[in-house]
Amino acid sequence: MESAEWGSRVLPSLGRLSRGPPFGRMQGQLGLSLSSHGLSPAPRSLANADPRRTAFLLHKQWTLYSVTPLYRFSSARLRAYARMLSAFIAAEKQKGLAVEVGVELDIKVAVSSLPDLRGTDQDQAAILVQLSLRSPISKKNSEDKLVWSGCFCSVFGDDLSEKIPPDFTCLPLFLTNGAESYTSIVGSWFQKNFDCSFRRLAISPLNLGWMAAMWTGCKMDILTSAIELVFSVPRLPQPLDISYAIHPEDAKALWDTIQKTPGEITQEEVDVFMDCLYAHFHRHFKIHLSATKLVKVSTAIASAHCDGIIKFLQSQYLTGVLMLLTELAICHIQ
Amino acid sequence: MSVVQPFDKLPIPNSAACLLVGSDEGLQQRLAEALLLEKKSFKISIHLATSLPLPSERDHLRPRIDLIVFMIDIKSKYSLENVEASLAYVDASFFLGKVCFLVTGVGRVNSCSVEISAVWKLGEAYCSPVLFCELELEGIRVATAQRLLRMLQICAGHITGVSALSFGLLMRNSDDN
Numbered sequence: 247m248e249s250a251e252w253g254s255r256v257l258p259s260l261g262r263l264s265r266g267p268p269f270g271r272m273q274g275q276l277g278l279s280l281s282s283h284g285l286s287p288a289p290r291s292l293a294n295a296d297p298r299r300t301a302f303l304l305h306k307q308w309t310l311y312s313v314t315p316l317y318r319f320s321s322a323r324l325r326a327y328a329r330m331l332s333a334f335i336a337a338e339k340q341k342g343l344a345v346e347v348g349v350e351l352d353i354k355v356a357v358s359s360l361p362d363l364r365g366t367d368q369d370q371a372a373i374l375v376q377l378s379l380r381s382p383i384s385k386k387n388s389e390d391k392l393v394w395s396g397c398f399c400s401v402f403g404d405d406l407s408e409k410i411p412p413d414f415t416c417l418p419l420f421l422t423n424g425a426e427s428y429t430s431i432v433g434s435w436f437q438k439n440f441d442c443s444f445r446r447l448a449i450s451p452l453n454l455g456w457m458a459a460m461w462t463g464c465k466m467d468i469l470t471s472a473i474e475l476v477f478s479v480p481r482l483p484q485p486l487d488i489s490y491a492i493h494p495e496d497a498k499a500l501w502d503t504i505q506k507t508p509g510e511i512t513q514e515e516v517d518v519f520m521d522c523l524y525a526h527f528h529r530h531f532k533i534h535l536s537a538t539k540l541v542k543v544s545t546a547i548a549s550a551h552c553d554g555i556i557k558f559l560q561s562q563y564l565t566g567v568l569m570l571l572t573e574l575a576i577c578h579i580q
Numbered sequence: 581m582s583v584v585q586p587f588d589k590l591p592i593p594n595s596a597a598c599l600l601v602g603s604d605e606g607l608q609q610r611l612a613e614a615l616l617l618e619k620k621s622f623k624i625s626i627h628l629a630t631s632l633p634l635p636s637e638r639d640h641l642r643p644r645i646d647l648i649v650f651m652i653d654i655k656s657k658y659s660l661e662n663v664e665a666s667l668a669y670v671d672a673s674f675f676l677g678k679v680c681f682l683v684t685g686v687g688r689v690n691s692c693s694v695e696i697s698a699v700w701k702l703g704e705a706y707c708s709p710v711l712f713c714e715l716e717l718e719g720i721r722v723a724t725a726q727r728l729l730r731m732l733q734i735c736a737g738h739i740t741g742v743s744a745l746s747f748g749l750l751m752r753n754s755d756d757n
Contacts, residue, residue, distance in 0.1 A: 448690040449690075450689065450690050450691065450692040450693070451655075451691065451692065451693040452692050452693055452694070452695060455693075480655070481606070513695060513697075517695075534658045536656065536657035536658035536661060536693075537603070537656045537657075537658035537659070538656075539655060539691055539693065540693070552690070
């Protein structure tokens with residue numbers, strides 16, 4: 247897609263706040279981190295990509311991390327990395343940090359490259375790490391059981407990849423599915439070998455509201471599931487969660503009346519959309535949702551939780567959602 | 581009179597009054613306590629309100645308000661809406677340096693529900709400084725209390741040679757740099 251078609255970029259958000267007052271007006275202003283272009287189906291460059299190869303991402307719960315650029319990572323040495331990683335995992339097990347006890351289990355590591363999972367050609371091809379269980383009890387020809395997957399990717403991450411020196415590989419978004427213990431082992435191996443650092447990518451309520459508006463506005467042939475927003479009410483003796491479900495056609499009709507330019511979304515439009523939903527709720531239940539914290543957004547396209555957990559539900563908009571997450575990851579690193 | 585006026589009452593010698601307006605009462609309480617703990621050479625009275633207008637029944641008991649601090653919690657959009665609604669009940673001459681916006685909860689970026697550029701725009705529209713703080717951290721709470729106390733001293737006219745208006749302009753000019 248031509249870069250001229252994208253809307254203007256909204257100011258990037260600030261990573262951390264508690265140190266010093268860097269609340270400058272122009273650079274580093276704390277605000278929305280997502281750019282204002284809307285979500286569109288996969289761009290032309292990926293039209294030839296095989297959706298079956300990226301289908302493994304769908305319908306699974308992925309935990310999000312942001313990764314700083316990897317030093318001297320070469321996509322030609324993936325098999326060597328797989329060998330080294332499996333040796334590392336075996337060594338960790340010897341040390342008693344094993345995740346399974348009892349049966350002697352063999353973890354097989356596969357590291358592969360996914361050239362389909364990227365935005366432009368400037369992006370690095372995604373790297374997929376898979377840990378499977380090879381138990382000696384199972385038959386020789388039976389399939390190994392996949393226990394953990396991790397995917398490094400960068401979709402339209404030009405912002406960061408342009409600025410870094412050539413020895414570094416830029417893959418800011420890391421998605422994991424599987425036990426947390428494996429995530430920490432794999433993460434520490436990558437940290438030791440490529441001098442990168444992983445941080446859990448949390449999504450703020452502001453960005454979740456943005457995602458809700460963006461995903462509601464997507465054109466879908468069949469609108470299957472409702473738009474669901476979950477709010478957590480602060481400072482109560484017992485924790486209270488409010489779940490607000492909206493019929494997808496109503497939500498889309500509301501968004502269509504608000505959005506002025508198709509393909510472009512502004513912060514004002516997102517605010518108006520959310521305010522309308524809050525006002526409707528207040529009229530019926532006399533509860534101000536704007537005083538609560540938005541923790542989860544579920545639509546037919548994807549569902550996102552503020553702790554940094556995402557579930558992709560549509561292959562058509564997969565790239566778009568990954569692009570949003572890459573942007574969040576990049577802002578998180580900076 | 582439902583609108584808060586800056587000069588409708590006579591000042592009390594060697595004392596100053598500050599009004600904190602914000603939807604979160606717990607935070608207001610903590611800030612007020614921090615203000616009272618500070619060493620000062622004048623008497624201070626702090627009034628807390630969740631929103632304006634103030635009830636008119638007790639108007640005659642209230643002293644002249646020298647500084648209004650509007651507290652906005654970054655985790656709650658409702659607090660911003662509350663402040664925006666309350667601004668209508670403040671007399672225009674208050675905005676010559678006697679109003680300040682205090683944004684709290686900035687230590688928690690991941691719970692941010694308010695867009696900061698909206699707060700900056702509010703500060704610019706009302707010609708008032710915007711301060712950021714995190715009242716859950718004691719060091720910052722004490723520092724914020726000291727800042728507000730200084731501003732209160734200036735707004736009450738206790739510092740000779742510096743008026744509220746000139747100080748407000750000074751803060752705005754330093755922001756722009």
